Amino acid sequence: MGKIPVELFCDRETETRKLIHSLTNGNNVVLISPRRMGKTGLIHHCYDDPCISETYYTFFVDILHTSNLREFTFNLGRSIYKELVPKGKRYAKGFIQALKSLSGSISVDTLNGGPKFGVELGEITKPELTLEEIFTYLECANKPCIMAIDEFQQITHYSEKNIEALLRGHIQQMQNCRFVFAGSERSIMMQMFSSAARPFYQSADTLELNAIPFDTYRVFVHRLYEDHRKKVDDDAIRYVYDLFNGHTFYMQKVFNEAFANTSIHGTTSLAFVNEAIDIILHDKETTYMEILSALSEKQKPLLYAIAAEREASRLTSVAFVKKYSLLSASAVQSAVKQLLAQNLITEVHKQYSVTDKFFALWINQIYNEGVVAIR
Numbered sequence: 001m002g003k004i005p006v007e008l009f010c011d012r013e014t015e016t017r018k019l020i021h022s023l024t025n026g027n028n029v030v031l032i033s034p035r036r037m038g039k040t041g042l043i044h045h046c047y048d049d050p051c052i053s054e055t056y057y058t059f060f061v062d063i064l065h066t067s068n069l070r071e072f073t074f075n076l077g078r079s080i081y082k083e084l085v086p087k088g089k090r091y092a093k094g095f096i097q098a099l100k101s102l103s104g105s106i107s108v109d110t111l112n113g114g115p116k117f118g119v120e121l122g123e124i125t126k127p128e129l130t131l132e133e134i135f136t137y138l139e140c141a142n143k144p145c146i147m148a149i150d151e152f153q154q155i156t157h158y159s160e161k162n163i164e165a166l167l168r169g170h171i172q173q174m175q176n177c178r179f180v181f182a183g184s185e186r187s188i189m190m191q192m193f194s195s196a197a198r199p200f201y202q203s204a205d206t207l208e209l210n211a212i213p214f215d216t217y218r219v220f221v222h223r224l225y226e227d228h229r230k231k232v233d234d235d236a237i238r239y240v241y242d243l244f245n246g247h248t249f250y251m252q253k254v255f256n257e258a259f260a261n262t263s264i265h266g267t268t269s270l271a272f273v274n275e276a277i278d279i280i281l282h283d284k285e286t287t288y289m290e291i292l293s294a295l296s297e298k299q300k301p302l303l304y305a306i307a308a309e310r311e312a313s314r315l316t317s318v319a320f321v322k323k324y325s326l327l328s329a330s331a332v333q334s335a336v337k338q339l340l341a342q343n344l345i346t347e348v349h350k351q352y353s354v355t356d357k358f359f360a361l362w363i364n365q366i367y368n369e370g371v372v373a374i375r
């Protein structure tokens with residue numbers, strides 16, 4: 001994700017203050033929110049704040065796609081390297097030299113005008129050792145460091161068993177580096193950080209990111225429009241806010257589209273945002289049809305049922321199975337697991353929803369006409 005320019009960044013003032021306060025007071029932070037609520041944007045926003053940027057080296061790594069310690073170590077190394085390159089060759093070289101376990105297998109490649117992280121994943125044969133070297137490097141840096149690890153819950157799915165203890169062991173000894181552990185799977189993150197039996201127990205301040213309040217968002221949207229000599233109706237903002245329960249990414253996407261289609265001195269009305277949503281859904285149609293075509297006859301009706309409810313609970317109850325003519329409670333049970341594993345649905349406090357809210361709207365438009373008042 002690219003950084004959100006400061007003039008396009010809405011609110012998060014309290015969260016920004018809290019995050020900066022914890023970090024500058026020497027605490028690690030666990031940052032939890034549903035997907036696409038704004039975790040990554042918030043971290044970068046804080047990194048750009050002078051309180052942070054003038055004092056710390058800041059790093060960011062997303063580990064969503066990693067499945068073992070070797071990949072973790074590789075991505076950690078690469079993300080540090082990427083940050084160091086713009087600071088000068090000396091930094092990049094210093095980092096490479098610190099990774100002694102890889103000596104001889106990495107090089108500074110200046111062929112394309114700058115050094116390149118020349119490590120291949122396969123060259124990390126002793127990930128535990130390389131990881132230790134990376135942490136030692138951060139510990140010895142000439143300024144304090146902040147390392148944000150995005151989608152941190154992923155480490156619980158690694159093939160190795162002792163990863164939490166291993167990381168915790170290193171991290172608790174570090175004086176010069178603070179960590180932000182960000183994650184979107186709330187229950188896993190909470191277990192990791194608030195269960196006494198787990199290595200990361202109470203090792204970080206918790207910050208949960210929820211929807212931006214309506215009035216704050218309303219003022220923000222008006223300001224953006226006015227800055228560009230355009231207008232937007234209040235009922236259009238209210239409608240989009242309610243449709244997506246204030247979920248940042250979806251609202252921003254809709255207003256981006258509506259804004260672009262509104263001429264100078266023109267107004268974005270309710271009809272306009274509906275058109276914008278139609279355009280977005282139309283663009284995604286091929287992807288959505290492909291997703292559906294890969295689902296089984298048990299999974300599809302359940303996905304439609306959850307979309308119709310927006311937030312569904314008690315999926316295996318007789319009432320739910322009957323209402324949506326599903327096969328049986330046991331068929332629902334296995335389909336739920338599969339849909340969750342594919343991240344097509346999300347569960348928070350036993351409430352299930354379709355993860356991609358545009359997908360939910362599209363399903364309702366096509367398959368649930370008459371079942372739900374769509375929009």
Ligand SMILES: Nc1ncnc2c1ncn2[C@@H]1O[C@H](COP(=O)(O)OP(=O)(O)OP(=O)(O)O)[C@@H](O)[C@H]1O
Nearest residue numbers: 008009010035036037038039040041184248249252
């Ligand atoms: N404070 C904000 N102001 C304006 N737009 C925002 C803000 N926060 C997030 N967004 C919008 O929402 C999108 C998603 O935000 P972001 O990537 O930070 O969320 P995330 O929680 O990290 O998501 P993911 O779970 O996919 O990693 C951004 O690309 C941006 O369009």
Ligand SMILES: [Mg+2]
Nearest residue numbers: 039040041150
């Ligand atoms: Mg993110």
